[in-house]
Amino acid sequence: MKRWLWLSLIVFLLDQATKWLVMASLAPFEVIELIPNLNLTLAFNTGAAFSFLADAGGWQRWGLAALALVISSVLAAWLLRLRADERTMAVALALIIGGAVGNLVDRVVLGHVIDFIQVYLPWIPFALFNPWPAFNVADSTISLGVVILLVHTLFFDTGPDRPAMKA
Numbered sequence: 001m002k003r004w005l006w007l008s009l010i011v012f013l014l015d016q017a018t019k020w021l022v023m024a025s026l027a028p029f030e031v032i033e034l035i036p037n038l039n040l041t042l043a044f045n046t047g048a049a050f051s052f053l054a055d056a057g058g059w060q061r062w063g064l065a066a067l068a069l070v071i072s073s074v075l076a077a078w079l080l081r082l083r084a085d086e087r088t089m090a091v092a093l094a095l096i097i098g099g100a101v102g103n104l105v106d107r108v109v110l111g112h113v114i115d116f117i118q119v120y121l122p123w124i125p126f127a128l129f130n131p132w133p134a135f136n137v138a139d140s141t142i143s144l145g146v147v148i149l150l151v152h153t154l155f156f157d158t159g160p161d162r163p164a165m166k167a
Contacts, residue, residue, distance in 0.1 A: 002080055004090040011098025015137040016105065019114040031118070039118040043134040046112045068104040072097050088152045095145030102138035115139070
């Protein structure tokens with residue numbers, strides 16, 4: 001299943017290209033409205049998701065980088081062990097790996113992750129999520145890969161010890 005690593009490479013390249021394009025085009029925290037409720041804004045995240053650990057004092061750069069490296073390696077090993085008919089799992093793992101490596105490179109090279117997609121969710125009444133914390137292509141593909149992985153595992157996985165779920 002190593003042939004699915006091409007998807008990881010495409011995700012990585014798209015992630016890095018969009019980050020550098022935004023870095024070259026926007027000043028930090030400048031906001032450009034693309035459509036209602038969707039903006040481009042350049043932000044830097046020294047922490048993990050939702051800026052978790054952003055103020056941890058600096059150790060998080062290398063701690064989160066090491067964690068991303070370990071997780072990416074484990075997922076790559078899992079991907080390489082999949083059977084040829086496990087394409088959905090391969091796509092999910094490849095998306096997660098590509099996104100994780102994209103953010104890993106930012107963290108190691110720059111000391112922070114470049115975020116630039118900002119979404120407003122007006123139907124959510126919590127100010128904490130309006131706007132939604134900025135994210136990037138890597139974050140999006142990681143999230144998509146996790147959703148695919150969960151849906152496939154919960155509803156379609158018919159491994160040797162598991163019967164298919166019936167609706």
